[in-house]
Amino acid sequence: MTSIINILVNGLILGGIYALTSVGLSMQYGVARIFNIAHGEFIMVGAFITWMLYTSFGINPLLCLVVAGPVLFILGFIVHRYLFKTLKDKTPVPTAFEGNSMLLAFGILFIIQSLGIYLWGTQIKGYSFMAYSIYLGGIRFSANRMLILFFAVFLCVLFYLFLTRTRPGKAIRAAAQDPEAASLMGVDINKMLALCFALGAMMAGFAGVLLSMAYQLQTNMGLPYTIIAIIVVVLGGLGSIPGSMLGGFILGIIGSIVNTIDPGLTLAAYYLLFMILLLVRPSGILGR
Amino acid sequence: MLEVNTLNVSYGNVQVLWDVCLKVDEGEIVALVGANGAGKTTLLNAIAGLVKPASGSVTFLGEDITGYSSNAIVERGIAYLPEGGRLFPDMSVLENLEMGAYLKNSWNKRNERLEKVYEIFPLLKERRKQLAKTLSGGERQMLAMGRSLMSGPKLGMFDELSYGMAPKLVMEAFKMLETLRDNGITVFLIEQNVKQSLEIADRAYVLENGEIVSGGSCNALLESDHVRKAYLGL
Numbered sequence: 008m009t010s011i012i013n014i015l016v017n018g019l020i021l022g023g024i025y026a027l028t029s030v031g032l033s034m035q036y037g038v039a040r041i042f043n044i045a046h047g048e049f050i051m052v053g054a055f056i057t058w059m060l061y062t063s064f065g066i067n068p069l070l071c072l073v074v075a076g077p078v079l080f081i082l083g084f085i086v087h088r089y090l091f092k093t094l095k096d097k098t099p100v101p102t103a104f105e106g107n108s109m110l111l112a113f114g115i116l117f118i119i120q121s122l123g124i125y126l127w128g129t130q131i132k133g134y135s136f137m138a139y140s141i142y143l144g145g146i147r148f149s150a151n152r153m154l155i156l157f158f159a160v161f162l163c164v165l166f167y168l169f170l171t172r173t174r175p176g177k178a179i180r181a182a183a184q185d186p187e188a189a190s191l192m193g194v195d196i197n198k199m200l201a202l203c204f205a206l207g208a209m210m211a212g213f214a215g216v217l218l219s220m221a222y223q224l225q226t227n228m229g230l231p232y233t234i235i236a237i238i239v240v241v242l243g244g245l246g247s248i249p250g251s252m253l254g255g256f257i258l259g260i261i262g263s264i265v266n267t268i269d270p271g272l273t274l275a276a277y278y279l280l281f282m283i284l285l286l287v288r289p290s291g292i293l294g295r
Numbered sequence: 296m297l298e299v300n301t302l303n304v305s306y307g308n309v310q311v312l313w314d315v316c317l318k319v320d321e322g323e324i325v326a327l328v329g330a331n332g333a334g335k336t337t338l339l340n341a342i343a344g345l346v347k348p349a350s351g352s353v354t355f356l357g358e359d360i361t362g363y364s365s366n367a368i369v370e371r372g373i374a375y376l377p378e379g380g381r382l383f384p385d386m387s388v389l390e391n392l393e394m395g396a397y398l399k400n401s402w403n404k405r406n407e408r409l410e411k412v413y414e415i416f417p418l419l420k421e422r423r424k425q426l427a428k429t430l431s432g433g434e435r436q437m438l439a440m441g442r443s444l445m446s447g448p449k450l451g452m453f454d455e456l457s458y459g460m461a462p463k464l465v466m467e468a469f470k471m472l473e474t475l476r477d478n479g480i481t482v483f484l485i486e487q488n489v490k491q492s493l494e495i496a497d498r499a500y501v502l503e504n505g506e507i508v509s510g511g512s513c514n515a516l517l518e519s520d521h522v523r524k525a526y527l528g529l
Contacts, residue, residue: 174397174402177386177390177393177394177397178394178397180383180385180386181383181386181394181397184383184384184385184386185381185383187345187377187381188377188381188382188383189383189394190345190364190365190366191343191345191365191369191374191375191377191381192366192369192394192395192397192398192442192446193366193369193370193397193398193401193446194366194394194397195364195366196366
């Protein structure tokens with residue numbers, strides 16, 4: 008019984024991180040039609056900013072959310088403004104843009120990763136923060152992981168409320184459904200696309216901050232997270248934000264179960280699920 | 296109010312509009328009629344800023360708005376209802392209406408405007424929580440009209456309001472245009488449904504192969520041999 012609860016809780020923690028990493032990617036694809044292969048690099052940057060601030064200056068990792076968030080928002084904004092926006096102006100055909108944007112994102116991936124290696128090296132990094140156990144109903148949980156779960160859910164809910172309750176959030180959803188009609192409502196599409204991309208990078212940054220509290224970091228950690236995020240986004244339905252959240256938790260629980268059998272099989276299980284999904288229900292759980 | 300001067304629009308090498316001139320005065324209902332493919336939608340797209348004209352000008356309330364972006368044009372007070380309504384299918388009726396008031400100035404007034412739209416279309420109030428994609432064809436058109444009112448426009452441009460609607464609903468849709476005019480909104484509509492639009496409008500223009508071939512009061516057009524032969528089958 009205890010072990011089942013542990014597997015579930017570990018799955019939820021993993022799922023929280025997966026959900027957080029995927030909502031941004033899902034939105035970037037759903038609205039801006041950018042398949043951002045470099046998404047995981049923004050996670051890596053968020054994680055290393057936190058590691059640096061904590062180990063060098065002793066700044067509380069939770070406070071790093073307020074630092075890494077805006078930094079990645081600005082980085083995302085610049086990347087969109089100077090790279091993807093320029094690409095979009097040069098490739099007016101939407102399908103060609105989707106393909107070219109992926110190639111461009113590949114380049115960004117390598118550049119950010121190389122800069123990361125230059126700054127932080129290639130060794131595995133980590134720090135210990137709230138590394139003690141708490142007992143709930145006689146079951147032992149590690150405090151930092153529970154904190155991660157709490158903040159992951161909190162940030163996902165906040166993001167969802169932003170999209171459904173606020174003026175810019177509604178404009179983002181409208182632009183995803185019909186960009187031309189949205190511009191007839193007075194929405195500045197270019198501004199909205201940049202905002203979307205920047206927000207996606209910010210969510211990735213948040214994920215990086217949180218996972219650095221309990222998991223090991225390495226400058227090449229980005230790509231595996233990108234791949235997981237892609238699986239989650241397809242699982243939940245391309246462009247569906249609630250789908251990505253649900254997909255994240257489903258994948259996290261599957262990962263946690265497989266992990267108890269053999270950790271080496273986790274990625275294989277993800278891929279297997281991904282392939283079955285592509286063949287059986289390519290539109291995803293909540294996809295249209 | 297709206298003046299279009301020698302407007303030329305091309306898609307690549309194909310010229311679609313040739314020296315189009317027309318004007319719409321405040322308080323009027325003006326129709327632009329013509330066959331499918333005559334260039335009617337292109338003209339509205341050019342006025343609304345979705346297509347950049349090759350030459351010529353569009354003036355609105357004395358301001359040259361040629362080549363402005365579509366959001367800048369909405370801001371000036373032109374609402375454009377594109378063919379088929381172009382609703383946001385996965386948003387609720389209420390959210391679609393709110394999007395109509397997206398501009399900063401309108402957003403603050405969205406609740407009063409909402410009340411006004413609900414007054415004109417009470418059905419929308421009942422359906423406010425429903426997703427737009429679950430509405431019937433007539434309800435969608437109603438929502439699209441309501442949404443275009445939310446920006447508080449001075450001029451409303453309507454593309455094929457009657458498209459795909461049952462004949463009874465077409466009459467209702469046209470009656471709504473009169474309601475709009477009574478609410479202080481100037482109406483510019485484009486239609487394939489020549490007879491009914493000439494009956495409701497004050498003035499009309501006839502567009503053929505990208506050129507304005509005639510224009511004037513609707514009564515005069517209804518009597519003209521060319522219009523009777525080409526569009527009314529008389």
